[in-house]
Amino acid sequence: MAPSPSGTSDDGHDPTHDTAEVMEHLARISAELSPRVPELTRTVNDYLATRITELGEEPTLLDLLSASIEGNIETIFHAIRHGIASDNLEPPVAAYEYARRLAQRGISVNALVRAYRLGQQRLLQAAYDYIAEDAELSVDLVPAVFQRLVDEVSEYIDWMSEKVALLYQQERDAWLANRTTARESQVRGIIEGGHIDATAAAATLGYNLAARHVAVIAWTHHSAPDTVDGLGRFTSAINAAAAAMGSPRSSLIISRDQDTAWGWISVPEGWEYEESLGDRLNATEFVHLALGSAHTGAAGFRLSHHEVMRVQNVCLAGRTPAALSSHDEPGMALVSLLANDVEGARSWVRSVLGPLAEDSEANARHRSTLLTFLRHDRSYTATAAAMTMHKNSIRYRVEMAEAMLGMELSSNRLNIEAALYAHSFIFVPGEQTPD
Structure with missing residues (x-):
């Protein structure tokens, strides 16, 4: 541990924490950090x-959380470098937006304020390591x-916590009212999964729970333009x-x-789901739809x-540009389970596919051909017809x-096919492969 700040140096100089030196x-340290x-x-x-489980319940919040943290840290260092008091600062836009989103989701304000307190603790820990060296x-x-x-960080966090807590309550009240x-x-x-009175539920929802349901999620990235009438746009989609x-x-639609x-x-x-469904929709490039499988009754409502939700996780993990994704797409049900641990799944895919997992146009062609080949019972003729190519090219x-796999398909077909599906859904084009 470093000596107490009240300690005195050998030459009699008392380095109190508010001196010009x-x-x-x-x-200088703030500029270097x-x-x-x-x-x-x-x-x-x-x-x-790891400390606040409510913050990670829904993947769509994670980008805003990261942006909020980054904005706060940047603001802290900027204020220290230029000697700006907290009252003269502008709160980071992402921090305000994150507070609004938690209020809209009904996540406790305690989780929001606690995040600032714990974030302060972790930032100071990292900064101390740098200062000590x-x-x-x-x-x-x-x-x-x-x-x-x-002192500087604590003053900022106290100021910022008050602002986001007030904003949270205002947003929560407005959201509940509307x-x-x-x-x-x-x-x-x-x-x-609680007890459901189907008759009362149908009256409240205006929707028949006894029906056969396909659950859907419509979403857009928070940076997409023209998001003022988001619900209207989602309802149309x-x-x-x-x-x-x-x-x-x-349909039953909940904002x-x-x-x-x-x-x-x-x-x-x-x-039954058809892969041509997406082509029949007039979707925009900003709205994405994900579908569950069809199931009946209240249990089916819940299961779908x-x-x-897992399908959306896959879409977010892969940054897919597809307007429509479905749990019924070949391989999606399996990959949606793997997507609970995206990095673990990607590591496994690389271990199975080896060099074939690397990002290149040639590898992409080989992966696509191999997956189509497996989907067509390893028939060169059927694969050639499906891909409108010559059979020799497929071979x-x-x-x-x-050759890139280093094994024959028959020796590990299940893992190879699953890894190919996972690669197609959760790998980001252009992403660098870790050393």
Whole structure:
């Protein structure tokens, strides 16, 4: 541990934490730490994810959480470098937006404020390690500089916590006043598996729980333009999907926040998902739809919703540009389970596919051909027809892929096929493969 900030040096100098010398060093250190903001953001973000479980319940919040942390750390260093008092600062936009989103989702304000307190603790821990190793600081100045940093950060966190807590409450009140609370409460009860009075639920929701359901999630990224009427846009997209699916009834649509809506579409008994469904929708490049599988009754309502939540996780993991993704797509059900641990799944895929997993146009062609080949029972003729290519070209690509795998398909077909599906859904084009 460093000596107490109240300690006195051998030459009689008392390095109290408010001297000009201390402030000069702290300003310099803040400038040196600024390029490390992304690294510090990841450190704080990872720490919060392990301490506050509510913050990681829905993947769509994670980008905003990270942006909020980054904005706060940048603002802290900027204020220290230039000697700006908290009252003269502008709160980071992402921090305000994150507070609004938690209020809209009904996540406790305690989770929001606690995140600031724990984030402060983790940031100071990382900063102390840097200060203690700073070659330009004498030993007797370390505690004084660190104490001044603690004071500056604590003042900022206290100021910022008050602002986001107030904003949270205002947003929560407004959100509750403008949404159909009873319908959302009823939907949550069904999803959570509580006792359901089907007649009362149908009256509250205006939707028949005895029907055959396909759950749907419509969402857009928070940076997409024209998000003011998000629910109207999502309603149009879900209704268009319902019409294309031949739904005989009105869909149930619940707003989650300005970027997300949940829905349930009633489908006929004979309905089955077709891969051409997405082509029949007039979707925009900003709205994405994910579908669960079709199931019946309250249990089916719940099951399809859990499925579509996992499908959305896959879409977010892969940054997929697809307008429509479904739990019924070949391989999606399996990959959606793997996507609970995206990095673990990617590591496994690389271990199975080896060099074939690397990002290149040639590898992409070989993976696509090999997956189509496996889907067509390893028939060169059927694969050639499906891909409108010559059979010899298919044979060449398959042989090249097998050579890169270092094994024959028959020796590990299940893992190879699963890994190919996972690669197609959760790998980001252009992403670098770790060493």
